[in-house]
Amino acid sequence: MIDECLVVEFVVTGDDCPLAEASKTIGVRIDCQPPQHRDDGYALLRFSTPKGSNGLTDFLDADDRIRYLHVSTTDGRQNFRCLSKHPCVVHELTNVGFMAESLRYRDGSATFTGAVVGHDVLQGVLEAAGETVGMQLQRIHQLGSEDENVVAQQxxxxxxxxxxxxxxxxxxxxxxxxxxxxxxxxxxxxxxxxxxxxxxxxxxxxxxxxxxx
Missing domain, CATH: 1.10.10 (Arc Repressor Mutant, subunit A)
Structure with a gap:
């Protein structure tokens, strides 16, 4: 049994997903939950931005990769739900052991935060990412009890x-x-x-x- 769990944070560049492009074009920070991939090939995206992020809805509406965009406002933030047919990099990383907690897009780049079990899995995640996008490891530390609920529950x-x-x-x-x-x-x-x-x-x-x- 491997009992070493690591919390990691990556900065990703070169991702051409709709949210990365929107964050660069509109100039807004997008906080996203890990996408849920469906059997029909679509990914369910749930994300939010500060209220008044003008242009984001129109930008995504015009993207033919986005389907069924829904927008609501709660507690001063705009909350979005949609389906995307664009393959997400996070899905590739999940396949090799990355347990995503959150995704944050800004200026066309993304910050992925999550956990991996052991350094061998971490190496596999880095190798998988290197084949598709640019990725830089920003932070890493051992998972403590104070982190468990954050990573395990969405x-x-x-x-x-x-x-x-x-x-x-x-x-x-x-x-x-x-x-x-x-x-x-x-x-x-x-x-x-x-x-x-x-x-x-x-x-x-x-x-x-x-x-x-």
């Missing part, structure tokens, strides 16, 4: 909702009895009490719908 919540959940949990908001109030957590986050409660409720609804679907 919940459909926004970054703002995740911060609210994490801060509330760390402050004991979900404890029995509670160790803090909604107002105190909201102050820590720098938002209003109503905004904090809305984020928590939206996150809970998303989590529960996935858990009990």
């Amino acid at each position: 919940w459909d919540v926004t970054p703002a909702q995740e911060r609210a959940l994490r801060t509330a949990s760390e402050m004991g908001y979900f404890g029995v009895p509670r160790k803090t109030t909604a107002s105190e957590v909201a102050e820590k986050l720098g938002i209003s009490k109503s905004a904090f409660l809305e984020r928590i409720h939206r996150a809970e609804r998303s989590l529960f719908s996935q858990m009990f679907a």
Whole structure:
């Protein structure tokens, strides 16, 4: 058994996927969850950008590789869902052992964060990437207990909702009895009490719908 798990971060260049091209053309940072590949050859993409990222929707709508684009706005961010028929580099890396956590696109480049089990698997991931795109290893460290949930679980919540959940949990908001109030957590986050409660409720609804679907 191999018990060494490594958290790694790569910077990828040369990827011609729709999100990489959009980030360069529109000049916006795109935060993406790992794509879900379907049997019909399409990949389900879920990603978000700051609210007011003008031009991204039109750019993707005009890309004939994108299908069924849906856009919504929550907590000051635009959330996108679509199907892409463009083969994703992450899929190739997953085939050789890369467990993707998050993808971030900016100025045509991408940062992939995830985990690999052992240095041999890491070497295989680097070799696979070298055959398709340019990849530079940015950071690497051993997986600790504080990282396990981040890498192992992919919940459909926004970054703002995740911060609210994490801060509330760390402050004991979900404890029995509670160790803090909604107002105190909201102050820590720098938002209003109503905004904090809305984020928590939206996150809970998303989590529960996935858990009990």
